[in-house]
Amino acid sequence: MFSNLANLLRYRGLIASLVARELKARYRGSMFGFFWSFINPLLLLLIYSFVFTSIIPNEDAKTRPYALFMFCGILPWTWFATSLSDAAGSLIAGGNLIKKVLFPAEVLPIVNVLANMVHFFLGLTILIVFLVVYQKMPDPWDLVWFPIAVIVQLVFTTALGLALAALAVHFRDIRDILANLLTLWFFATPIIYPYFQPNVQKFRPLFNVNPFTHLAISYQEILFFQGPIGHWKWLLGLGAASIPLFLGCYWMFDRLRDSFAEAV
Amino acid sequence: MKAAIELTNVSKVYRKYSGKQFSTLKSAFLQRSILRDLRPSEVFPALTDVSFSVARGSTCGVIGRNGSGKSTALKLVAGITKPTAGTVRVDGRISALIELGAGFHPEISGRENVYINGIMLGLTKSQIHSRFDDIVEFAELREFIDAPVKTYSSGMYMRLGFAVAINVDPDVLLVDEVLAVGDEGFTHKCLDKFAEFRRRNKTILLVTHSLNLVEKFCDDAVWLNNGRAMTHGDPKRVVGSYLAAVEESEEKLLAETTARAVEDAGRKGREGREGEQAEERAADPTSNMFQATEGRWGTREVEITEVVFSGADGQPAHIFHSGDPMNITVKVRSRQAVEDFVFGIGLFNAEGVCCYGTNTYLEEMNPRRLSGDADATFAIDGLDLVEGTYKVDVAVHKRDGAPYDYHRLLYTFRVKSRVHDVGIYRPKHTWRFSPNVVFSRDQG
Numbered sequence: 019m020f021s022n023l024a025n026l027l028r029y030r031g032l033i034a035s036l037v038a039r040e041l042k043a044r045y046r047g048s049m050f051g052f053f054w055s056f057i058n059p060l061l062l063l064l065i066y067s068f069v070f071t072s073i074i075p076n077e078d079a080k081t082r083p084y085a086l087f088m089f090c091g092i093l094p095w096t097w098f099a100t101s102l103s104d105a106a107g108s109l110i111a112g113g114n115l116i117k118k119v120l121f122p123a124e125v126l127p128i129v130n131v132l133a134n135m136v137h138f139f140l141g142l143t144i145l146i147v148f149l150v151v152y153q154k155m156p157d158p159w160d161l162v163w164f165p166i167a168v169i170v171q172l173v174f175t176t177a178l179g180l181a182l183a184a185l186a187v188h189f190r191d192i193r194d195i196l197a198n199l200l201t202l203w204f205f206a207t208p209i210i211y212p213y214f215q216p217n218v219q220k221f222r223p224l225f226n227v228n229p230f231t232h233l234a235i236s237y238q239e240i241l242f243f244q245g246p247i248g249h250w251k252w253l254l255g256l257g258a259a260s261i262p263l264f265l266g267c268y269w270m271f272d273r274l275r276d277s278f279a280e281a282v
Numbered sequence: 283m284k285a286a287i288e289l290t291n292v293s294k295v296y297r298k299y300s301g302k303q304f305s306t307l308k309s310a311f312l313q314r315s316i317l318r319d320l321r322p323s324e325v326f327p328a329l330t331d332v333s334f335s336v337a338r339g340s341t342c343g344v345i346g347r348n349g350s351g352k353s354t355a356l357k358l359v360a361g362i363t364k365p366t367a368g369t370v371r372v373d374g375r376i377s378a379l380i381e382l383g384a385g386f387h388p389e390i391s392g393r394e395n396v397y398i399n400g401i402m403l404g405l406t407k408s409q410i411h412s413r414f415d416d417i418v419e420f421a422e423l424r425e426f427i428d429a430p431v432k433t434y435s436s437g438m439y440m441r442l443g444f445a446v447a448i449n450v451d452p453d454v455l456l457v458d459e460v461l462a463v464g465d466e467g468f469t470h471k472c473l474d475k476f477a478e479f480r481r482r483n484k485t486i487l488l489v490t491h492s493l494n495l496v497e498k499f500c501d502d503a504v505w506l507n508n509g510r511a512m513t514h515g516d517p518k519r520v521v522g523s524y525l526a527a528v529e530e531s532e533e534k535l536l537a538e539t540t541a542r543a544v545e546d547a548g549r550k551g552r553e554g555r556e557g558e559q560a561e562e563r564a565a566d567p568t569s570n571m572f573q574a575t576e577g578r579w580g581t582r583e584v585e586i587t588e589v590v591f592s593g594a595d596g597q598p599a600h601i602f603h604s605g606d607p608m609n610i611t612v613k614v615r616s617r618q619a620v621e622d623f624v625f626g627i628g629l630f631n632a633e634g635v636c637c638y639g640t641n642t643y644l645e646e647m648n649p650r651r652l653s654g655d656a657d658a659t660f661a662i663d664g665l666d667l668v669e670g671t672y673k674v675d676v677a678v679h680k681r682d683g684a685p686y687d688y689h690r691l692l693y694t695f696r697v698k699s700r701v702h703d704v705g706i707y708r709p710k711h712t713w714r715f716s717p718n719v720v721f722s723r724d725q726g
Contacts, residue, residue: 032401039398043389046430118381119402120361279363280296 019272022124029122033129040133059141063089063148080243081212083152089145090241091209091234094167097138098175098230099200104130105179106186106193113282123278124271127183131176135168149241160240163247167236170257174229177264184271187281209234232256284373285335286454286485287342287359292368294329294354294509328354329509331368336502338373339483341476343496343517345524346506352489355506356380356456359487374453374485377403381458383443388432392423395431396446403450413449420471421445441468448475455479458489473499493521529601529698536600536694543692544589547578576673576692580685584620584652584678588613591674591695602665604699604708610660612676614687619653623686627660628675629667630691637667637706643681666708669699 045051066085070076076084105127115121149155186192207230208218218225225231232252239247329351336342344352357363358370360378385402386395396417400410410417418427421441423434431439448455455476476499479486490496496503496517503520505512507527513520590611593599602608610627626641642649642658674693679685699708 031407035398035401035407039387039390039394042394043387046389114381114384115402117362118378118384120376120378121385121402276364279357 019269022122022272023268025122026124026128029125032122033125033132036125036129037132037136040129041136044133055137055140056144059089059093059144062092063144078212080214086145086148086152086154087212087238087242088210089148090238091207093138093141093145094171094233094237095204095207095209095230096141097134098171098233099204100137101131101134101175101179102182102200103193103196104134106182106196108179109183109187109278110190110282116278116282123183123275124180124268127179128176131172131179135172145241154242156241157244157246160247163236163240163250163253166257167233167240167253170253170260171233173260173264174233174256177260177267180264180271181267184274184278187274187278203228203230207231207234213238226252229256229259284338285371286338286340286373287336287487288369288371289335289355289358290333290369290371292329292332292355292358292365292370293327294351294358294363295325295327295366296354297325327509329358329365329506332506332509332511333368334504334511334514336485336487338485339480340501341480341486341488341499342502342504343500343520344487344489344504344506345491345493345496345521347528350506351509352506353380353458354509356458356487356489359454360456372454375404375450376454376456377447377450377452378456379444379447379458380456381443382440382447383431386431386439386443389430391430392427392434392442396427396442399443399446400450403447405450417442417445417449420448420475422468437465444472448472452484454485454487456487456489459491493525497521532696533600536696537598540600540692540694543576543694544578544689547576547689547692577690578688578692579690580677580679580687582687583618584614584616584623584686586612586676586678586687586689587615587655589674589676589689589693591693600694601696601698604667604669604697604701605664605710608662608665608695610662610674610676611657612660612678613655613657614652614678615655616652619651620686621649621651622680623649623652624677624679624681625658625660626675626677626679628677630673630675631667631706632671632673635706637672639675641677649681664710665697666710667697668703668705668708669697671696 041052045054048054050057063085066088067083070084070088076082081087108126108130109116109123112121112123112126115126116123182192182196206225206228208215208225211218213225213231213235232249233256235249236247236253239245239249332351332355334342344355346352354363356378357380358365359372360376360380361370361372362378362380383395383399385399387398393414396414397407397410400413401407405413418424421438421444423438423442426434426438431442434442457476476486488496488500500517502515503517504514505520505524512527513523590598590609590613591600591602592609592611593602594607596609612625612627624641624643626639628639629637631637672695673691674695675688675690676693677685677688679688
């Protein structure tokens, strides 16, 4: 298993070019091409802005503008959720490679996670532009935590992506279960409502069990809320837990590896 | 010489797809047995105890019928799947021409796909860069290299895949029936490339149905049958024993289909014997000669009980080699003695063209008496037909054509030939030349 993990480093060139291909191919043939990576989040942000200023005006000064607050959680969530659903289908979609070419299968879900990370970064630039426009400049010291949050999320997402990819080969229903589970998970995470809301606090232990709660809160504190990061212990804790999770998921992936060529 | 590829007692068992996949998730969770459930329940042995080795620098052909495990063997050597038992050892870098262009992305250009495909096959970016022109040149795709791959024809797609894979410069090249890809010219180019590989002492493992290629090109051959290695060694000998086995099973199949045809026609004939149709047919047997569908009709006063094809050795057979002797024996049973009878034979090729037809009346044999169980043999000294499947009419009828028993296209035999000449009839022939016409011994 560890030699396979080490091999993964050797494949970084392959992973890089596959990520590039994924990004290029996604918008190939469309008129705006790569700009869709900006247009999509921009439109989403405009819609939220309209809804939360004109239709349901936000009363709480702390979370104003509400659309930006939500956006801080939605962007990483989109990365997370899309990565998982892409990864779950990755081995099946890449069946040709696994069956016909000597190909390190774990590259496929990893490429999905990384390609979605690039989209996350592109969406982030839109967010930053709007943060500047609304004069919500994040504290520079807070920003030190940003790469840490990204790395934690990357490890966590990759771990789950590997596990889902391997299992989905054998249990195709996982992809449908996952789609529903992700919707549930989205609403169970303080993304479109703030964590400090009294109703959320009532169920606090439950929210704390949800790993994405800590990622969402971390991003919100880093990018949106003023003041020092109060949630860093949880973030680091999640990071520490993600490493054994990753190893466990990778171990399972490795165990199932030989069955892929036949089951895909 | 050291072996480049070595298979030792290799077995591969596949799980049969049973459609039970949807219930397994539940049971997997209930019994906490995800890993155990992935053990195959119903299995299919694709390879059983196969051992062979390919020496470094030699070319080995793998032949066998469809489903005999050839591709599985190749995948095992390529490392794409793992053997269930036994060991596979390969020395050196492998490139597998199994599925050409697997991993091409349809939306991006040929150029980008060459890079990504090359990286997948283990090249570095700079290596691909230096070989890029060779690859494009070989694939004959210079003008289209910047078009997205989805716009390529299947031939272009395959050529590009082949060009990338062959330029990986492997020590061991695995080829799975890919020479059927391009036109004649491209096939020759591929063969030249293989020849170059051989000269550079690389090892090639070739799966193909082209027995000519194996005989001409390979140092060694393996014949797989139902997942077992039947013979291994000199390609001529292996191809020979493979062909013999194919013939044997074809023989069996032909015997079965003939028996079924006769039985069907017999049943239909009895049902329709009193029908108007039968009488109409009986009225004009010569026009029946050109009726395309098989069948059986007649009064059955004299009944054809059996038709046997046999070769020179007298053994019943359905497969003959062009030029071999062949006997068609018609066994009949006459309920009472008849004095008016004609035996007739007609040979048709697969398109329904009558190759030859005759009867005892046309050949001016005057019938005297036929009674009880009797037989008539139509002996052919040399079956001078080209390769193909032929059908036979046999009939016993009166001189005026009224049939006792007419068997229409019920019997099938096959003619085999190593020479792929065309037409129907092959006259016995030789070629003679003046001394200034020279041929080389070696073909192709």
